[in-house]
Amino acid sequence: MAWHDYKKKIKRQFSEFLEIPGDVMLDLPKIVLFGNIKIFIENHRGIIEYTTEKVRVNVMEDEVAITGENLLLRNVLPDELCVEGKIKSISFL
């Protein structure tokens, strides 16, 4: 685990030094929110849970939880995801 943290630290420092965006270098998710009706997640690692009230998506080490009403997965691609509905909250677990 220590080795993993060390590698991550190096990577971050490197990207900061070269001013490379984090989502490219560090494999971070890119989340775009359109008002409260649509959310767009790039670079995800799969869906963990999907109901009309809650969507949980795996991103790298974290997990993004979206809560709302009448949620539906507009499209699912290997690294891209679009959720539509009435979004209430987004949180990292």
Next chain:
Amino acid sequence: MFLFKLMSYLQGYLLILVTGSAPEKFVNMSAGRGIYLWDITRVSDSAVVMKVHLRAVKPLRHIARRTSCRFRIKRRVGFPFYLAWLKQRKSLALGAVFFVGALYFLSSFVWFIEVRGNDRLGVNEVLQAAAEAGLSRGTPKWRVDPGRVEANIGEKLPLVSWTGVYIKGAKATIEVAERTVPGEEDRRPANIIAKKSGLIKEILVLNGHPVVKEGDTVSQGQVLVAGAIPPPEEPLPPGGVKKPGEKPKPVQPARLVHASAIARARVWYEGYGESAVIETGRRLSGRSETRVSMKFYGKEIILAGSQNIPYELYEANTLVKRVPEWRNLNIPVELITVKYYELVDYKEDHGRAGARGIAWERALADAGSKMPPGARIQEQWMEDVSTGPEENVVRVKAVIETVEDIGEEEIINP
């Protein structure tokens, strides 16, 4: 998005119902294997509905087995399914193809022929000439040679100076331009008489014997130029005096011609107009109201507009529409549209001068209405008509002087 929907429709897609403990896994695995899923909606705790392309369904079976899910096709959408449905209804498909084919086939004939530009020439003559050259109703379009038809019409009908034949769709248009042929000259002996009274201003005799001179006053019906030309008087022999007892020469009869002349004369037209100094009356106020009602067995039902007419004074314009009678069927329904125009009383004081102006306008219009359309106005003036004591009405007479050709042909009866 529209393009995507169109492509999906053309390729065909399925609405599948996935049931199982973890449909998320199913979605993840499909996405991982490059199967595109969209519009994923949860319908119950254990069921999810999603859309998938037709060609991606087969690999889904393995995925379903490995994620211990089951999927069932709910609905098939798209062109391939429509095609399959059509395959079962061969006669319908055949009918559609036949319809299109028949439409195409029938549109390759000339069904309508329109003749344009003919004035004196009959339509049938043109159509007959066209038919001789191979353009008639029901002829296939590829057999019609517009050039040949044009040439034939030009040849057969000497009255036509130019022809154009165009085919557009199932309609052929024959456009003709007619030649103006000089009419037969009238050679019957005739006089030129005055159409109306006037003062001859100028007279130009083309043929005939002038009877009146410039400056003469002529009355209606008077002969201006005679068709009978008297024989020239024979001059007396030089220095000779008419000997008494000499035989008079036989009188040659007058030569009769068809007289023609332009006889311009000054003609006067009079018109009378009057106008009240203080004018009272009723006129439209410009406001109007429409009431639409329906009459059914003598009962009138108002559909639109107010029940009672909002104007005190009005003028009504009624329009009744009813279903035309057919055989002994009589539908007792009438649609009645009444338009009410409001009238208002008015009282206007024009003043003496204003009333005179109005009367003058009216008198001029009255005089003008008696004038022939081509007459040129030379002069116009006004004369007051006095009726004794001062009264509310101004009376005016307008006189218009014009110069016009007053000549008219009159056949001489032999």
